[in-house]
Amino acid sequence: MSRAYELSAQEDTNRRVLRARDEMDRRYAEPLDVPTLAAIAHLSPSQFGRVFKDVYGETPHRYLQRRRVERAMTLLRQTDRPVTDVAWDVGFASLGTFSRTFSTIVGCSPSEFRARHAPVAVPSCFIAAWTRPRTSGTVVSEKRARPRAD
Amino acid sequence: MTTDNHITSLHIRSVPVLDQDEALDFYTSHLGFEVRDDIDLGFMRWLTVGVPGQDTSLLLELVGGPQHDEATSAQVRDLVTKGALGGVFLLSSDVHATYAALRDAGVEITSKPVEQPYGTDFGIRDPFGNHVRINQPAGA
Secondary structure, three states, X not given: OOOOOOOOHHHHHHHHHHHHHHHHHHOOOOXXXXXXXXXXXXXXXXXXXXXXXXXXXXXXXXXXXXXXXXXXXXXXXXXXXXXXXXXXXXXXXXXXXXXXXXXXXXOOOHHHHHHHOOOOOXXXXXXXXXXOOOOOOOXXXXXXXXXXXX | XXXXXXXXXXXXXXXXXXXXXXXXXXXXXXXXXXXXXXXXXXXXXXXXXXXXXXXOEEEEEEOOOOOOOHHHHHHHHHHHHHOOOOEEEEEOOOHHHHHHHHHHOOOOEEEEEEEEOOEEEEEEEOOOOOEEEEEEEOOO
């Protein structure tokens, strides 16, 4: 889409990388790969991880992990789906990886989290934004879900 | 109905935009807003739009006015294009029809319609990165 106004090089980069981040938000449960996301941002696969981190302060892989865990937190809070199903629903390929990742990022197990939190009724985008785990904390390797976007 | 401070309504809310013509086209052509004011004040273009039949307006405010220095304006533009600033929340009487129309028009979709406890909603971005969320309340 052509633009009638000027963006600086950084603003244009921001806008393109935002589109890739939005794609991760939409397709968080799918095995996204770097070439797909890089193409959305009009970057080479080798550039993508570095540029994403420059813009958002974390790797694409870490962002996707937080997005998945945030969605898992919502499903645990809002539904009675089994933890195993929640893990699959948000894109993890194994319960073990999900539980380790969740516990490392959130600080408790998925079951403990569910027991402590009741459903809430505010727009989902606010829940997503405000319950997403922060970037601090240990990054857990996730070998089978293949969100190798770093 | 007023508050203790005699406030009666939410009147205008500013949305930071990077080009007012582009913003005007997006909010009127795609979202169906009407133009409330489009006035060249000399020092600024006062451009407000709103949903027909509803009083609250959005001020499509160009980033870069003299109230901020260049560095601050650059920071705001940076945040807008990162999608880091606040958003606009709209209601629809038929969220699926709204979604289909915006999708077919090529508007950036951030999420497809999803049933939530409060209704069914989806998200889009305006041309600059601002988030717009559109909801059909449950039972509406």
